[in-house]
Amino acid sequence: MLKLKDIAFSYDRKHKTLTDISLTIRQGEIIALAGRNGSGKTTLTRLIMGLINADAGSIKMNGQDVTNCQAADMAKHIGYVFQNPDRQLFASTVREEIIYGPMQLGFTKKEIELQLEVVLEATDLTAFAEWAPQTLPRGIKQRLSIASALAAQPQLLILDEPTTGQDCRERTKLLRLMRKLNLEGLTILIVSHDMDIIAEHAKTMIVLENGKIKFNGAPKELFANEKKTVELGLEVPEAVRISHDLGLDICMTPADIYQKMQGR
């Protein structure tokens, strides 16, 4: 769906921020982007969204060249959910917040109304339609950020550290929503420091270091190599550790492990 080839980008002449970035995001997958602070994750997502343009290389979306597309063009295809929902939310009601994107993109009144209904339902926010976003608890604000991004019917949804600052219940609800949206066909790029989430949900994982791709493959492959995981500044997920200790397959989810332990 999205193909980056030999991308290079620098904010200034002195430092290369991204070099030799080639990657493919396949339709319908959950792909994770990880790496230490300063490794280039935000820059890469900004590039994908057209907020900045590459100095070299190409970006194709569904076979079409979008290398020099601007953010307004990419907004038709890509939804972005900020780590901190307060940076994203500005309208006076949940309803207005959700319809803003589709209005900007020129959806008809009928389409906007339909999208509003669908998205409120999908994110379990129908009861909050007339609430002021700023008065909502953080977990609900986060769902609203997702709802606003979804309303524009993106092909790719980028979630930036979606579970940061959330309690366990909100986290579970958010991950369940992510999973549901993905099962319905949405392609998701999740930027996260949470290796447990990546191990459990992502099919592919890309790890950046100093602006270069140091790993691109199945998360379980990386986590099986503890030394490399640590070298890249990442933690081996708890579920993987437990699996090792129990002599189980490392690609099992916590739920699988629990079931297996019950059966012993």
Ligand code: ADP
């Ligand atoms: P991450 O999201 O992985 O923390 P960033 O993409 O934010 O990494 O940063 C990658 C590098 O680019 C860092 O060295 C950072 O200091 C630099 N950088 C980020 N934003 C800017 C900017 N607006 N101007 C100049 N340098 C920047």
